[in-house]
Amino acid sequence: MFTEKGNWFMGKRYVGEVDGFYVEAQVFGEPSMYGIAEGRISRLQVYPDRSAGFGRCLANYDRGWDGGPPKDRRIRSVVEKTVRNFDGKNVDWSFEERRYQENLD
Numbered sequence: 086m087f088t089e090k091g092n093w094f095m096g097k098r099y100v101g102e103v104d105g106f107y108v109e110a111q112v113f114g115e116p117s118m119y120g121i122a123e124g125r126i127s128r129l130q131v132y133p134d135r136s137a138g139f140g141r142c143l144a145n146y147d148r149g150w151d152g153g154p155p156k157d158r159r160i161r162s163v164v165e166k167t168v169r170n171f172d173g174k175n176v177d178w179s180f181e182e183r184r185y186q187e188n189l190d
Contacts, residue, residue, distance in 0.1 A: 086170060096127060097170075103163045106143070107132040112171050119148040121164065121181070124172035131155075131163050149188055154181040 087101035087110070096113040111128035113120070120127050131144040144160050145151040155161050163174050 086166075095120050096125075096140060103166050104159065105134075106163045107135045107159070108163060108167055109138065110171070116172070120166050121146055122172065122176045123133075124168060124174060126168060126171055129164065129167065131160055131170055150181065150185045150186075155177055 086103065087099040087108075090098040090100050092098070094111065099108075099110045099112055101108050109132075110126050113125045113127055116124050116131075117127060120152045121129060126146070127148055127151060129144070129146040132140050132142055138146045143157070144155040146164075155164065161176075161178065168174060168176050
């Protein structure tokens with residue numbers, strides 16, 4: 086599912102395909118309050134395909150959701166499968182939404 090592409094700042098960079106979407110993730114060795122679901126993924130981008138540029142990013146997480154957590158069920162499923170792959174846990178979307186709203190204030 087994912088291939089390690091080397092170090093990215095202090096974490097490791099992984100790329101892969103999930104349900105036909107292209108995913109890039111920065112994953113740390115330990116969970117963090119800044120990670121998705123307070124896990125190890127501190128950066129995550131979901132694209133429609135490998136050749137898509139940043140302007141076609143469907144979901145972007147960089148220590149927080151840019152524009153809020155994804156609403157599309159397909160994209161949420163990609164994020165959930167990615168989090169399960171690296172952290173072995175589920176994503177609580179209501180928690181992610183609350184966290185996003187708190188950061189807006």
